[in-house]
């Protein structure tokens with residue numbers, strides 16, 4: 653796969669997949685040869701808007717007809733497992749949106765299926781590829797503040813996420829599985845694996861089935877303590893959506909991500925502030941642009957790894973460790989105690 657052009661297909665052409673489709677068009681050496689959505693109008697619109705020759709409403713028919721180098725599954729989570737199993741039967745490498753699946757058992761099963769089929773599987777965990785969050789990682793990896801011992805990673809908004817994603821209002825598990833999963837993943841990136849999770853959830857907005865606020869306290873194996881707090885029901889002015897704000901402290905200093913993505917780094921008594929935001933791409937728009945650009949970075953990472961024959965950062969196996977934190981958080985909330993993630 654080193655240099656040949658890659659034939660790709662996208663399954664699921666809904667709200668978020670528009671970013672995937674734009675990003676595939678920008679990635680050198682990738683030809684989007686097919687799109688599939690069980691909603692015919694959505695499949696047709698994607699095929700027309702992105703000049704894709706193959707257009708399907710049935711994924712099985714698509715795999716039977718097309719020769720693919722990889723498939724990008726951008727449906728919502730209940731369909732991830734059957735679609736991953738279908739792709740695996742055709743030995744087609746897979747990138748699949750988060751959340752990986754509705755249950756831990758589904759996630760483990762998909763990892764096993766792809767391992768047995770000998771195909772790469774990456775979860776589209778795009779927060780790892782957001783420019784401001786990558787900038788923080790770089791500062792940490794350079795040792796600028798020393799080994800971090802405290803953090804607070806915070807994503808609080810009142811932005812109406814339900815307008816674009818109405819299915820969220822009916823989820824039995826809402827903000828930890830939908831959004832907290834990203835921030836918990838970043839806690840792993842910054843502080844390493846987690847020993848225990850203590851979590852308290854709240855349901856604030858009327859009409860939801862599940863929680864829309866969660867406050868989690870993680871104890872990492874390194875000894876670091878990290879607070880992860882997420883909210884879809886905060887009345888803030890200005891509202892920082894969709895920015896992840898943070899404070900990280902280490903023996904030599906601190907890193908803070910302020911609203912507007914201003915990164916303030918203090919090291920050995922000296923403070924510098926930089927703009928960690930990114931400019932607009934031709935297809936991105938405020939306030940989503942940093943998240944949208946991360947889709948491009950995520951997909952580029954997948955292609956680079958596929959070509960190099962190396963595992964991507966967010967393999968299915970790696971994502972199990974993040975998913976285990978989600979499961980532990982819900983159990984902690986239910987049992988009112990700190991819980992060790994099952995791994």
Ligand SMILES: NC(=O)c1ccc[n+]([C@@H]2O[C@H](COP(=O)([O-])OP(=O)(O)OC[C@H]3O[C@@H](n4cnc5c(N)ncnc54)[C@H](O)[C@@H]3O)[C@@H](O)[C@H]2O)c1
Pocket residue numbers: 663664665666667668669688689690691694709710711726727728729731735749750751776778816817830943
């Ligand atoms: N990473 C992020 O920042 C981010 C942001 C938003 C959404 N997402 C994720 O993206 C995924 C999709 O979310 P969305 O809001 O775009 O959902 P959506 O409902 O708008 O789109 C999903 C599409 O998949 C299609 N579909 C479902 N099952 C199918 C099947 N078996 N075969 C073919 N098509 C099928 C549906 O018809 C629909 O058009 C979710 O997992 C969501 O969590 C991620």
